Amino acid sequence: xxxxxxxxxxxxxxxxxxxxxxxxxxxxxxxxxxxxxxxxxxxxxxxxxxxxxxxxxxxxxxxxxxxxxxxxxxxxxxxxxxxxxxxxxxxxxxxxxxxxxxxxxxxxxxxxxxxxxxxxxxxxxxxxxxxxxxxxxxxxxxxxxxxxxxxxxxxxxxxxxxxxxxxxxx
Amino acid sequence: xxxxxxxxxxxxxxxxxxxxxxxxxxxxxxxxxxxxxxxxxxxxxxxxxxxxxxxxxxxxxxxxxxxxxxxxxxxxxxxxxxxxxxxxxxxxxxxxxxxxxxx
Numbered sequence: 001x002x003x004x005x006x007x008x009x010x011x012x013x014x015x016x017x018x019x020x021x022x023x024x025x026x027x028x029x030x031x032x033x034x035x036x037x038x039x040x041x042x043x044x045x046x047x048x049x050x051x052x053x054x055x056x057x058x059x060x061x062x063x064x065x066x067x068x069x070x071x072x073x074x075x076x077x078x079x080x081x082x083x084x085x086x087x088x089x090x091x092x093x094x095x096x097x098x099x100x101x102x103x104x105x106x107x108x109x110x111x112x113x114x115x116x117x118x119x120x121x122x123x124x125x126x127x128x129x130x131x132x133x134x135x136x137x138x139x140x141x142x143x144x145x146x147x148x149x150x151x152x153x154x155x156x157x158x159x160x161x162x163x164x165x166x167x168x169x170x
Numbered sequence: 171x172x173x174x175x176x177x178x179x180x181x182x183x184x185x186x187x188x189x190x191x192x193x194x195x196x197x198x199x200x201x202x203x204x205x206x207x208x209x210x211x212x213x214x215x216x217x218x219x220x221x222x223x224x225x226x227x228x229x230x231x232x233x234x235x236x237x238x239x240x241x242x243x244x245x246x247x248x249x250x251x252x253x254x255x256x257x258x259x260x261x262x263x264x265x266x267x268x269x270x271x272x273x
Binding site: 002006007010013014017018021022024025026030033034037040041044047048051052053056059060063064067068071072075076078079080086087089093094096097098100101102104105108109112113116117119120121122123124125126128132133136137143145148152155156159162163166167 | 173175177182189196197204219227229230235241245253255
């Protein structure tokens with residue numbers, strides 16, 4: 001049995017996640033879409049906190065809310081005048097979008113409700129300390145992730161070089 | 171009322187479908203990128219939820235999400251660099267005007 005506080009927290013988080021993600025794809029002002037995306041990302045971070053992955057929630061807030069949304073806002077301000085509305089959708093693209101999204105929702109929702117509805121409630125988990133995470137990230141043994149860690153660092157280096165090469169003035 | 175996995179999976183599914191809808195209907199490239207971020211986040215939530223509910227003693231799903239966040243950040247930075255470069259040469263970020271490389 002959950003406490004009243006966690007039920008209220010869950011309702012707020014789930015509702016804001018749904019409402020803000022719908023708003024982010026339907027609003028006609030692009031800067032508002034970026035703001036709604038920020039709220040959706042915060043809701044996802046709170047969901048990570050509710051599932052006891054504190055480190056992941058902190059990473060989500062730091063990387064997405066701190067990095068990616070700022071990048072989005074800067075690029076929006078560089079490429080469009082504030083106050084611009086995107087033009088109204090034609091009914092054809094609207095119908096296509098609804099068809100794609102609703103068929104996706106139907107198929108996946110049916111699969112989820114028929115297969116995953118009988119999972120147990122939240123099982124107990126060992127509290128993850130920072131040293132657990134560090135040894136898992138920095139080792140080469142079983143269930144340790146040094147190789148993907150190094151691969152990501154090389155990828156980020158390539159991304160930095162690629163960004164400089166693409167965006168510089170010729 | 172007990173929170174089972176389905177309580178977390180359904181909002182993530184709706185978020186993913188919003189991403190699909192936005193990716194199909196949007197014409198501005200940055201708005202399409204925002205829809206892409208929504209889809210990526212929904213998938214990340216799914217990894218974490220299945221990890222937490224089915225294998226609470228393992229950390230695979232959590233680390234997959236960690237690396238996915240890092241790669242998504244890199245991908246977004248590069249995509250925005252490309253979009254700004256396109257805007258510089260084309261004076262617009264509308265996908266319908268970008269058909270010069272098609273033929």
